[in-house]
Amino acid sequence: MVKNDExxxxxxxxxxxxxxVYYFDVVIDSGKGAILTxxxxxxxIDLLASASAxxxxxxxxxxxxxxxxxxxxxxxxxxxxxxxxxxxxxANELVKLAPGNPDDWMVxxxxxxxxxxxxxIKFARGYxxxxxxxxxxxxxxxxxxxxxxxxxxxxxxxxxxxxLLPGFYKVxxxxxxxxxxxxxxxxxxxxxxxxxxxxxxNYLPAEETAVIMVEPIQGDGGIMAPPAGYWQKVAEFAHxxxxxxxxxxxxxxxxxxxxxxxxxxFGLEPDLxxxxxxxxxxxxxxxxxxxxxxxxSLEAPANVYTxxxxxxxxxxxLATLDVIKSEDLVARSAKLGEVAQxxxxxxxxxxxFIGDVRLYGLxxxxxxxxxxxxxxxxxxxxxxxxxxxxxxxxxxxxxxxxLRFQPPLVIEEDDLQRAFTIMHQVFDDFxxxxxxxxNGRHHIGx
Ligand SMILES: Cc1ncc(COP(=O)(O)O)c(C=O)c1O
Numbered sequence: 001m002v003k004n005d006e007x008x009x010x011x012x013x014x015x016x017x018x019x020x021v022y023y024f025d026v027v028i029d030s031g032k033g034a035i036l037t038x039x040x041x042x043x044x045i046d047l048l049a050s051a052s053a054x055x056x057x058x059x060x061x062x063x064x065x066x067x068x069x070x071x072x073x074x075x076x077x078x079x080x081x082x083x084x085x086x087x088x089x090x091a092n093e094l095v096k097l098a099p100g101n102p103d104d105w106m107v108x109x110x111x112x113x114x115x116x117x118x119x120x121i122k123f124a125r126g127y128x129x130x131x132x133x134x135x136x137x138x139x140x141x142x143x144x145x146x147x148x149x150x151x152x153x154x155x156x157x158x159x160x161x162x163x164l165l166p167g168f169y170k171v172x173x174x175x176x177x178x179x180x181x182x183x184x185x186x187x188x189x190x191x192x193x194x195x196x197x198x199x200x201x202n203y204l205p206a207e208e209t210a211v212i213m214v215e216p217i218q219g220d221g222g223i224m225a226p227p228a229g230y231w232q233k234v235a236e237f238a239h240x241x242x243x244x245x246x247x248x249x250x251x252x253x254x255x256x257x258x259x260x261x262x263x264x265x266f267g268l269e270p271d272l273x274x275x276x277x278x279x280x281x282x283x284x285x286x287x288x289x290x291x292x293x294x295x296x297s298l299e300a301p302a303n304v305y306t307x308x309x310x311x312x313x314x315x316x317x318l319a320t321l322d323v324i325k326s327e328d329l330v331a332r333s334a335k336l337g338e339v340a341q342x343x344x345x346x347x348x349x350x351x352x353f354i355g356d357v358r359l360y361g362l363x364x365x366x367x368x369x370x371x372x373x374x375x376x377x378x379x380x381x382x383x384x385x386x387x388x389x390x391x392x393x394x395x396x397x398x399x400x401x402x403l404r405f406q407p408p409l410v411i412e413e414d415d416l417q418r419a420f421t422i423m424h425q426v427f428d429d430f431x432x433x434x435x436x437x438x439n440g441r442h443h444i445g446x
Contacts, residue, residue, distance in 0.1 A: 002040050003027070003039040003040050004025055004026060004027045004038055004039055004040050005025065007027045007039060008025055008027060021396075021445065021446055022442040022443065022444060022445075023385070023389075023396050023444055023445065024386070024389045024438075026038050026042075026044075026389070026394075027039045030058075030059070031046065031054075031057075031058025031059055032057075032058055032059055033057040033058060033059075033060075033408065033410055033411070033412065033415075034046050034049075034057055034058075034407055034408045034410065034411035034412065034415050034416075035058075035415065036058065036394060042392070043392060044389070044392050044393060044394040045392060045393050045394065045407075045411075045415050045416075045418060045419040045422075046058070046394050046407060046408060046411075047393060047394060047395040047404075047405055047406065047407045047419060048394055048395060048396055048404065048406055048407075049278075049406050049407055049408040049409075050282055051251075051277065051406075052219065052251050052252070052256055052277055052278060052363075052406045053276075053277035053278055053281075053282045054278065054281055054282045054408055055254050055255055055256060055278035055281070055320075055324070055329065055333075055408060055409045055410075056278070056281045056320055056323045056324065056327075056329070056408065056409070056410060057408040057409075057410035057411070058408070060281065060319075060323055060410070062319050062322060062323055063281050063316050063319040063320060063323065065319075066315040066316060066318065066319035067283070067312055067315060067316050067319075069315070070086060070311055070312050070314075070315035071312050074311055075311070075312055076307065076310050076311060076312070077311070078306050078307070079109060079308060079309035079310075080301070080304040080305065080306060080308070084309075084311045084314075086311045086314045086315050086318065087109070087309040087310075087311055087314040089314075089318060090309075090314040090317050090318055091107045093318060093321055094107050094287055094289060095107060095289065097260065097261075097289070098273065098289045099269060099270075103292075104291060104292050105289050105290065105291060105292060105295075106289075106290060106291075106292050106295035106296070107287050107288070107289055107290075107295075108123075108287065108288050108290075108295065108303050108308075109285065109286070109287050109305075109308040109309030110276070110285075110286040110287065110288070110303075110305060110308050111284050111285070111286060111305055111307055111308055111310075112142065112144075112276055112284065112286050113141075113142050113147075113248075113250030113251075113274065113275075113276030113277055113286050114141070114142025114143050114144040114146075114147040114148075114286075115142070115144055115147075115286060115305065115308075116142075116250065116274040116275065116276050116286035116287060116288050117141040117142045117144075117146065117147035117150060117213070117248060117250075117274050118142070118144050118146035118147055119274070119288045119303050120211065120213065120246045120248075120272050120274050120288055120290075121133055121146045121147075121150070121210075121211070121213075122146075122298060122302060122303055123272065123288070123290055123294050123295060123297060123298060123303075124210040124211035124244045124246060124271075124272065124294070125210045125211075126294075126297040126298040126302070127210075127244065127293070127294040127297035128210040128211070128242065128243075128244060130207070130208050130209055130210040130243075131166075131167040131208060131210065132167045132168075132169060132204060132208050132209040132210060133149075133150055133167055133168050133169070133209075133210060133211055133213065134168075134169050134170075134171060134199075134204070134209055134211070134212045134213070134243075135150040135151070135152070135168070135169075135170055135171075135212070135213040135214075136152070136170065136171055136172070136173040136213075136214065136215070136218070136221075137152045137170050137171070137172050137173050138152060138153055138173045138175060138218050138221030138222070138224075138399075139151055139152055139153065139170075139173070139213070139215050139218060139221060139248070140153045140215070140218075140219065140220035140221065140251075141213060141215075141248055141250075141274075142250075143157070145164065145165055146165060148161075148164060149164040149165035149168040150168055150213050152170050153220050153221055153399070153446075154446050156446070169199055169204055171195065171196045171198075171199060172192065172195050172196070173218060173221065173224075173226070174188060174189070174192035174226040174227065174230055175218075175221070175222065175224050176224060176356050176358070177356075178192070185227040185228065185229070186229070188227055189226070189227055189228075189229045189230045189233065192226070192230060193230065193233045193234070196233075196234060196237075197237070200237075200241075206237075206241035206243060207241065207242070209241065209243045210243065210244060211243060211244040211245070211246050211271075211272070212234060212238050212243055212244070212245055212246070213246045213248060214231070214234070214245065214246065214247050214248065214263075214268075214270075215247075215248045215251070215252065215262075216231060216247055216252065216262045216263045216265065216266055216268060217252045217257060217262045217265070217360055217363075219250075219251030219252055219398075220251065220398055220399070220446075221398070221399065222358070222365045222367075222398050222399055222402045223358050223359075223360065223363060223364055223365030223398065223402070223404070223405075224358055224365060225265070225266075225358075225360065228266075231263075231266040231268055232266065232267065232268075235268055235269070244271040244272060244294065245268065245269075245270050245271050245272075246270060246271065246272035246273070246274065247261070247262075247263045247268065247270040247272070247273050247274070248274045249261050249262060249263070249273055249274060249275050250274055250275060250276040250277050250286070251277060252360075252363070253273075253275050253277075253278070253279075254275070254277070254278040254279060254320075254324065255278075255324055255329045255330040255332075255333045255361070255409055256278070256333060256360075256361055256362070256363045256406065256409070257333070257360040257361040257363050258330065258331075258333045258334030258337050258360060258361030258362070258363075259330060259334075259361070260324075260330050261273070262360070265360065271290065271291050271294060272288060272289070272290045272291075272294065273288065273289040273290070274286070274287075274288050275287050275288075275289070278320065279317050279320060280313045280314070280316040280317040280320060281316050281317075281319070281320045281323075282316075283310075283312065283313040283316040283317075284307070284310070284313055285308075285309070285310065285313035285314065285316070285317055286308075287309075327410065329409040329410065332362075332409055332410075333361035333362040333363070333409045334361055336361075336362045336409075336411070336413070336416060337359055337360065337361040337362045337363065337364075339413070339416065340359055340362060340364060340405065340416070340420075341357075341359040341364075343420045344357045344359065344364065344366055344405075345357060347423075347424060347427055350427075351427050351428075351430075351431055352371040353368055353369060353370070353371055353377065353380055353430070353431070354366060354367070354368065354369075354427070355367035355368065355369035355374065355376075359405075362405075362406070362407055362409055362411070363405065363406050364403075364404075364405035364406075365398060365402045365403070365404065365405070366402065366403040366405060367401060367402050367403075368380050368381040368384060368401050368402070368403060369401070376399070376400060376401030376402070377401055378397075378400040378401045378445070379437070380401075380430070381397045381400065381401045381402070381403065381445075382397070382437070382438055382444045382445065383430060383435050383436075383437050383438065384403070384426055384427070384430060384435075385397055385403065385444075386436075386437070386438035386444070387426045387429070387430070387435050387436070388422065388423060388426050391422045391425070391426065392422065393419050393422050393423065396445070397444075397445045397446075398446075399446065400445055400446065407419070
């Protein structure tokens with residue numbers, strides 16, 4: 001028996017299934033840049049970047065060194081009671097990432113993107129004195145009770161665990177499949193904005209709403225953004241009614257979309273910014289940046305966690321910012337994103353099972369559809385990602401039938417081209433009916 005299988009069959013005895021979305025029988029052993037190696041020694045080009053948590057790639061030497069140096073000095077002392085130099089330095093750096101004057105912003109730390117969004121909810125309620133939270137269908141804000149209550153991307157995230165928190169309302173997201181045939185951007189935006197306002201006109205008093213939570217580009221929802229103008233209308237509505245605007249940059253921030261924050265694409269001026277994942281290159285750390293007056297609305301210990309702002313994670317976060325800057329990763333994401341856009345557009349022209357292609361930087365959702373109906377085809381998507389995996393490319397799906405393209409931003413162009421060559425071959429083999437379906441025991445994907 002190979003080692004991958006040995007480890008997995010042993011783990012399966014004790015690891016509860018709710019904690020992992022199953023894709024392939026693989027056990028990751030090591031990583032370098034955009035290349036992963038499993039415990040059997042097989043190599044994969046990583047097109048997932050640990051769910052967009054390792055934008056700087058795997059085991060970046062500068063980040064590893066920063067972690068080692070900090071760990072030798074101090075592994076942890078809780079920021080809930082005392083400051084540590086590294087964590088204090090990071091707070092000063094993070095406010096510089098906010099729009100406008102850094103002095104207008106303050107920071108709190110967390111351990112995960114989920115608890116960052118919980119903090120958003122707490123501060124928004126604390127500051128406004130209002131109970132209600134509005135978010136979008138298709139959003140994923142996390143897995144704690146607060147963030148899961150704001151999410152709407154999988155039935156298994158509410159099935160059997162309810163009731164979720166009261167005061168949470170969902171509005172429709174202007175995703176491409178909602179657009180009517182021949183509908184212009186402007187008409188689509190207007191129609192979706194009418195739908196957005198419907199709750200506020202019928203049962204949800206705007207003056208009792210604390211915050212609108214937004215993923216400017218929905219990540220787990222399929223890497224999709226509304227047409228130009230839509231977010232502006234939502235932002236204006238929020239502003240008019242004294243509702244805070246919070247952006248969730250956990251997935252799409254830190255250079256992923258070809259700008260540092262994804263909200264920059266839409267000219268938004270958020271009041272609260274949640275971040276996590278890549279901010280510490282995969283070390284557990286999250287943060288919320290908020291306008292000063294909002295962050296001063298709650299008193300300790302309204303938002304403390306023992307390990308939030310851990311110094312080793314904070315050291316990794318400082319090194320991450322250094323790497324993003326010194327290697328120009330934001331521009332690299334934009335540049336390689338164009339290369340990827342060309343590749344996927346070209347494939348779409350050749351293969352009728354490739355539907356909508358959405359790229360924002362080195363970050364994309366590629367729909368796999370049944371050419372007869374135009375609807376998403378989960379089985380074909382699974383066949384494609386399974387055969388990519390068999391050929392050394394690690395890629396997963398979003399919402400069943402969208403290919404999730406999120407390589408580390410440091411990926412070498414040669415490796416990216418190699419991944420594209422393999423992908424083209426897999427598409428071509430599928431078109432010729434040559435591919436085998438995954439023969440796993442498990443359901444693949446969310
Ligand atoms: C947009 C967004 N927000 C929040 C989260 C939750 O982050 P975490 O898994 O670190 O709790 C995720 C995770 O995928 C995410 O994509």
